[in-house]
Structure formats: C-alpha cells, structure tokens
Amino acid sequence: MKQVVLASYAKGNPKPSDFRIEDVPVPEAGAGEILLQTLYIAVDPLIRFSLDEKLLSGASRMELGATMVGPTVSKVVASNHPDYAPGDFVEGRTFWAEYAVVAPDRSDYRGPPRKLDPALAPVSTALGALGGPGQTAYEGVVNVGRLKAGETIVVSAAAGAVGSMAGQIAKALGARAVGIAGGEAKCRALLDLGFDAVADYKAPDFADQLKAALPEGADVYFENVGGDVTMAVLPLLKRGARMPMCGFIAYYGMGMEGPGPDHLPGFYRHIMSKGLEIKGFAGIFAGPKALEDIAGWMKEGKVRFPESVVEGIEAVPQAFSSVFSGHDHVGKLLVRVAPET
Amino acid sequence: MKQVVLASYAKGNPKPSDFRIEDVPVPEAGAGEILLQTLYIAVDPLIRFSLDEKLLSGASRMELGATMVGPTVSKVVASNHPDYAPGDFVEGRTFWAEYAVVAPDRSDYRGPPRKLDPALAPVSTALGALGGPGQTAYEGVVNVGRLKAGETIVVSAAAGAVGSMAGQIAKALGARAVGIAGGEAKCRALLDLGFDAVADYKAPDFADQLKAALPEGADVYFENVGGDVTMAVLPLLKRGARMPMCGFIAYYGMGMEGPGPDHLPGFYRHIMSKGLEIKGFAGIFAGPKALEDIAGWMKEGKVRFPESVVEGIEAVPQAFSSVFSGHDHVGKLLVRVAPET
Numbered sequence: 001m002k003q004v005v006l007a008s009y010a011k012g013n014p015k016p017s018d019f020r021i022e023d024v025p026v027p028e029a030g031a032g033e034i035l036l037q038t039l040y041i042a043v044d045p046l047i048r049f050s051l052d053e054k055l056l057s058g059a060s061r062m063e064l065g066a067t068m069v070g071p072t073v074s075k076v077v078a079s080n081h082p083d084y085a086p087g088d089f090v091e092g093r094t095f096w097a098e099y100a101v102v103a104p105d106r107s108d109y110r111g112p113p114r115k116l117d118p119a120l121a122p123v124s125t126a127l128g129a130l131g132g133p134g135q136t137a138y139e140g141v142v143n144v145g146r147l148k149a150g151e152t153i154v155v156s157a158a159a160g161a162v163g164s165m166a167g168q169i170a171k172a173l174g175a176r177a178v179g180i181a182g183g184e185a186k187c188r189a190l191l192d193l194g195f196d197a198v199a200d201y202k203a204p205d206f207a208d209q210l211k212a213a214l215p216e217g218a219d220v221y222f223e224n225v226g227g228d229v230t231m232a233v234l235p236l237l238k239r240g241a242r243m244p245m246c247g248f249i250a251y252y253g254m255g256m257e258g259p260g261p262d263h264l265p266g267f268y269r270h271i272m273s274k275g276l277e278i279k280g281f282a283g284i285f286a287g288p289k290a291l292e293d294i295a296g297w298m299k300e301g302k303v304r305f306p307e308s309v310v311e312g313i314e315a316v317p318q319a320f321s322s323v324f325s326g327h328d329h330v331g332k333l334l335v336r337v338a339p340e341t
Numbered sequence: 342m343k344q345v346v347l348a349s350y351a352k353g354n355p356k357p358s359d360f361r362i363e364d365v366p367v368p369e370a371g372a373g374e375i376l377l378q379t380l381y382i383a384v385d386p387l388i389r390f391s392l393d394e395k396l397l398s399g400a401s402r403m404e405l406g407a408t409m410v411g412p413t414v415s416k417v418v419a420s421n422h423p424d425y426a427p428g429d430f431v432e433g434r435t436f437w438a439e440y441a442v443v444a445p446d447r448s449d450y451r452g453p454p455r456k457l458d459p460a461l462a463p464v465s466t467a468l469g470a471l472g473g474p475g476q477t478a479y480e481g482v483v484n485v486g487r488l489k490a491g492e493t494i495v496v497s498a499a500a501g502a503v504g505s506m507a508g509q510i511a512k513a514l515g516a517r518a519v520g521i522a523g524g525e526a527k528c529r530a531l532l533d534l535g536f537d538a539v540a541d542y543k544a545p546d547f548a549d550q551l552k553a554a555l556p557e558g559a560d561v562y563f564e565n566v567g568g569d570v571t572m573a574v575l576p577l578l579k580r581g582a583r584m585p586m587c588g589f590i591a592y593y594g595m596g597m598e599g600p601g602p603d604h605l606p607g608f609y610r611h612i613m614s615k616g617l618e619i620k621g622f623a624g625i626f627a628g629p630k631a632l633e634d635i636a637g638w639m640k641e642g643k644v645r646f647p648e649s650v651v652e653g654i655e656a657v658p659q660a661f662s663s664v665f666s667g668h669d670h671v672g673k674l675l676v677r678v679a680p681e682t
C-alpha cells in the first residue's frame with residue numbers, strides 16, 4: 001500500500017515537498033485490533049500545528065519519517081474486535097495511508113472509531129456536516145457565540161468547511177449571515193448557500209464591501225483567520241460582541257511573533273472599548289443535540305455541505321498545502337482514496 | 342476657585358504640562374441644581390482615553406481649555422433639589438475643580454450623585470473599596486472571571502486600586518492570589534494585604550519569580566496591563582483560563598499599533614491552544630450584592646483598601662501623570678481638595 005510520511009518540518013506554509021509517498025506492506029490486525037481501508041482523508045488545517053520542528057504550543061510534534069495522522073472515513077476489512085465487523089463504515093483519526101490498523105480499546109483522545117450508518121447520509125459527511133466541521137461550526141455559533149435570531153454574524157474563511165457550515169447554521173437560527181472569502185467564485189458560492197451578503201478579501205475595495213455588508217455592525221464574529229481580515233472586522237463589531245475563535249490561518253506559518261507593527265495594542269483597545277468576549281475552541285464535539293439539529297436542518301434543505309473531492313492518496317500532500325495557499329475549492333476538501341463499494 | 346483644564350492633548354503618557362490651573366469664580370446653583378464642594382478627586386487612568394487629539398475609539402474627546410471631568414467625593418453646600426441638603430456627602434462624576442454645579446435630574450450616564458453615609462465608612466471609600474475600583478474588581482473576579490475557591494488568580498498592576506481589591510476579593514472567596522507589581526516596596530505591601538505570592542516586574546528575574554509563584558499555573562488572569570507583563574503570564578495560564586480585562590496601561594499612550602514585532606499571532610496561539618476566554622469590561626457596576634459582600638469582608642477584616650493621599654487641587658496634574666509613569670504609591674491615589682468638616 002501507499003502512505004504519506006513527513007519528509008521535512010514545515011517552514012511557513014506547508015509544501016507538497018514536505019511529504020513523501022512510500023510503498024509499504026499492508027499491516028495486519030493483531031489481537032483486539034481492526035484493519036481499516038481508508039476511503040476519504042480530510043486535509044485538516046489544524047494538522048499544521050504538529051509540523052513545526054520547534055513546537056510552538058499545545059500540539060504533539062510529528063517525527064520525521066512518521067506516517068501522517070488525520071481524520072478519515074474508512075471501511076472495516078478485518079476485525080479482531082467484537083464491536084466491529086468487516087463492511088462497517090467508521091470515522092476516526094487514523095493515517096494518511098491506504099490501510100490502517102487500529103486498536104479501538106486503546107485509541108487516542110478522540111475515542112474509538114465511530115461507526116457510521118450509510119443509509120442516514122453519505123459516509124463522507126462524517127468528515128463534514130455531521131463531523132468535525134459541523135460540530136465545530138455549531139459549537140462556535142450556538143454555544144460560544146450564543147447567536148440569537150435577528151442578530152448578525154460575520155464569518156471569516158466562510159467558504160471553508162467550518163465557515164460555510166457556520167453561516168448556514170446562523171441562517172437556520174434566524175440570524176443574518178455575512179461571509180468573508182477570497183475571490184468572486186467563492187463569494188458567489190456563499191450567496192448560493194444562503195449567506196445574506198459577502199465581502200471578497202482579495203478585492204481592492206474589501207473594506208468598503210465589508211462595511212456595506214454590515215451597515216449596523218455584527219453581534220458575533222466567527223474567527224478562522226486573524227491578520228488583515230480581522231483588522232477590517234474589529235471596527236465593525238457591536239458593543240458586547242462575541243468572538244468565537246476556532247482558527248487563525250493567517251498566522252499558522254508564524255511563531256509567537258510576526259513582522260511589525262504590533263497589532264496587540266489595537267486588539268486590546270477593541271476588546272476594552274467594546275467589551276468584546278473572545279473564546280478559543282477547537283476539536284470540541286458540541287454534543288448529540290448538535291448532530292440532531294444539523295441532520296434536521298439538512299433534511300429541511302436549510303443546510304447544505306459542499307464537498308470538493310480530489311482523487312488518490314498521491315494527491316494528499318498537494319491538497320493539504322493548497323489549504324494554506326488559498327485554493328479555489330468551496331467547502332470541505334476531501335481526498336477519495338478508495339471507492340465506497 | 343481653582344480648576345484644572347486641558348492645555349494640550351496627550352502624546353504617549355500624560356504629562357503635568359498637558360494641564361493648566363485656572364482661577365475662576367465659584368459657580369452658582371440654578372433651578373434644580375446643587376453646588377458641591379469637592380473633597381476628594383480620584384485620578385482614574387481611564388480618563389486617558391479622552392485625551393487623544395484623534396480619538397482612538399469609544400471615549401468622547403475632551404475639548405482643549407475644558408475643565409477636566411472625573412470621579413469625586415463632594416459635600417453639598419447649596420441645594421435647589423429636594424433630594425439633596427447642605428452637608429450631604431455625595432459621590433459622582435464631576436470636575437477637577439474646587440466646586441461644581443450639578444443638575445441631578447440631567448446627569449450623565451453615571452446617574453445622579455450618590456449620597457453617602459459617613460457613619461458607615463469614611464467617605465473617601467466611595468472612590469475605592471465601595472466605589473469604582475471595588476465594583477470593578479468584584480465584577481472581574483466574581484462575574485467575569487468566575488473564580489472559585491481553590492483556584493488561582495494572577496493579577497497585574499496588583500498594587501493599584503483595582504488590582505489590590507481583586508487579590509483581596511479572591512482571598513475572601515477562598516482562592517489563591519498572586520500579584521504582579523513594580524518594585525520591592527509594592528510587592529511587600531501586597532504580601533501585607535494577604536496575597537499568597539508576588540512577582541516584581543521591574544526585577545531582572547521577573548519571569549522566574551512569576552513561574553515560582555505559579556507552580557501549577559493560573560485559572561484566572563485579571564488583566565490591567567498588557568505588554569511584556571502579559572507575555573510572561575500567558576504561558577502560565579491553565580487550559581480554559583479566564584482573562585477578565587479592565588485595562589491595558591502599557592498601551593494607553595499608543596494608538597492601534599505599537600512598535601514591532603507583532604505579538605498578535607502569539608496571543609491568538611495562546612487563546613486557541615488553551616481555549617482561553619477573554620472579556621473586556623470597565624465602568625460596570627457589579628450591583629448591590631457586590632457592595633454588600635465587600636462591606637462585609639471589610640468588617641471581617643478580610644479586605645483592606647489602602648489609600649495614598651496627596652493634598653491640594655494643584656497636585657492633580659502631577660498625580661494623574663504619575664499613574665502612567667510608575668509611581669510608588671500603593672492602592673488608590675486620591676487628591677484631597679478640602680477637609681471633610
């Protein structure tokens with residue numbers, strides 16, 4: 001089988017050449033273990049945290065030569081565990097590899113692989129609307145952001161997997177949703193998804209577009225980005241606005257310090273003068289009510305989850321790198337490693 | 342009478358020469374108005390926000406030549422209002438002047454002057470433990486910080502009026518309190534007030550002192566400062582820590598940007614990797630329960646409120662400026678303008 005290993009630690013944005021494709025034997029399931037065939041790999045930007053030679057904080061560092069780890073949907077092909085049978089579909093944190101052996105009883109913090117019902121929804125949605133991105137969007141909008149009907153939310157990286165869900169969940173709750181994305185195609189796609197207004201951060205008149213989209217300001221800022229985009233959003237937040245933060249893609253390639261000037265004084269000034277509330281969250285499962293709500297909204301047609309699919313495990317390094325360099329995909333970027341049947 | 346007017350807008354830290362003392366006639370109380378003799382003026386750092394020629398955000402700008410406005414304790418000397426009688430003591434937002442005329446029915450957002458009971462506590466405490474600083478400290482520790490018994494709080498600018506109250510309120514709640522202040526004298530004063538440990542930000546081994554004071558990290562960071570102090574605190578916060586922010590004295594003289602490098606990427610990284618919760622608040626009255634609790638703790642001897650008093654209205658410009666340049670006072674800095682009797 002083929003697998004993707006880390007060839008060199010990332011400097012700034014990850015590059016395809018930071019990874020290497022290797023041919024290795026398919027592993028065998030030992031006692032208590034299951035053998036999974038990988039169907040879909042989600043190229044999750046949070047993986048970037050593990051790719052620094054000198055870790056910046058929190059994440060555990062990947063070793064050079066190690067097989068990359070990340071969220072996948074797989075099919076069970078062999079099982080030595082009573083809870084799993086060949087043919088079962090599962091979602092979990094496995095490897096960037098065509099096959100993986102997992103011991104459900106000694107899995108990592110994400111818990112044992114979660115079994116999926118392919119009759120309920122396409123199994124790939126376990127990496128999207130009903131998986132990490134949907135759960136994250138729900139947590140940020142509902143639990144952290146406490147968005148209410150009639151309020152306005154502005155979402156950065158709105159064309160991404162989490163952002164596009166966040167805007168649609170806001171609409172389903174009866175709020176007004178404004179999306180920030182790069183390029184006309186993505187902005188059009190957001191309007192198609194039901195966003196009330198958009199602002200194109202690659203356009204020269206971005207700041208004016210954003211002001212026009214937020215004539216009365218915003219109650220919630222769903223933060224995925226940081227940097228220039230956030231500097232444009234902050235003056236438009238209302239007094240007492242909430243800022244759920246689930247990422248900062250503009251800073252992923254930096255350490256603790258970026259090139260000057262120092263924007264922290266201005267950030268503090270906004271926090272104080274507006275009584276802003278900021279809370280970081282990630283990798284949080286919002287709970288069963290989130291799954292129920294999202295599944296319900298999808299059935300009512302209120303929430304759609306765009307997927308962009310590229311083919312083959314060899315495509316993973318390029319797909320992962322493209323997340324940081326500003327690609328043209330809308331929604332979740334998935335790599336299909338094998339067909340479902 | 343004498344009054345203090347704004348002579349020039351502040352550049353960086355306010356200087357005594359930004360103000361001018363003027364001799365003017367004592368004003369007269371018209372219909373519905375009261376004439377107050379100023380007893381105490383509190384030199385409140387938040388006033389700095391109104392002193393920028395080009396306003397940075399939020400505050401309303403002082404006009405050049407206008408009489409400075411701020412929190413005072415006064416005695417009623419003449420009254421054309423049924424709720425106030427000569428001899429009453431009041432706390433409110435009046436002027437840096439020996440006398441002031443106020444119309445209680447058309448007062449600003451802080452409401453009409455609040456009558457004080459001189460038998461309950463010295464009237465100067467209305468500017469301290471039972472006034473803005475006490476209310477602000479309570480709001481930050483109890484309502485925003487949600488500090489619980491057994492947890493640890495670290496307080497910056499801990500020798501200031503708000504900070505010294507915050508640490509003592511934390512102790513009264515059964516928590517562990519660590520204070521950050523500049524200089525050995527202030528640090529000793531904090532230990533005298535009951536803080537469990539201190540770190541001197543002017544000492545060359547400040548970072549080591551802070552680590553030693555927080556061997557298991559902190560659950561709450563009561564933020565008054567920003568800058569280098571905060572950069573040293575952030576790595577010591579626990580997962581899920583709360584950061585009530587009521588000021589950022591390190592940045593008051595700056596606009597939206599300070600000299601590089603940019604510390605915002607690192608700030609974001611801490612927020613995300615630890616799931617920090619940050620909330621700005623100021624000028625908030627925590628409510629009657631706060632007054633009741635603080636008064637109770639003072640009676641039990643659990644909370645003391647150190648005051649440093651300088652004499653005479655001419656001392657106000659120097660006293661106000663000293664707040665920003667790092668003075669040697671502990672607790673609330675008050676100017677006594679006239680004796681109580």
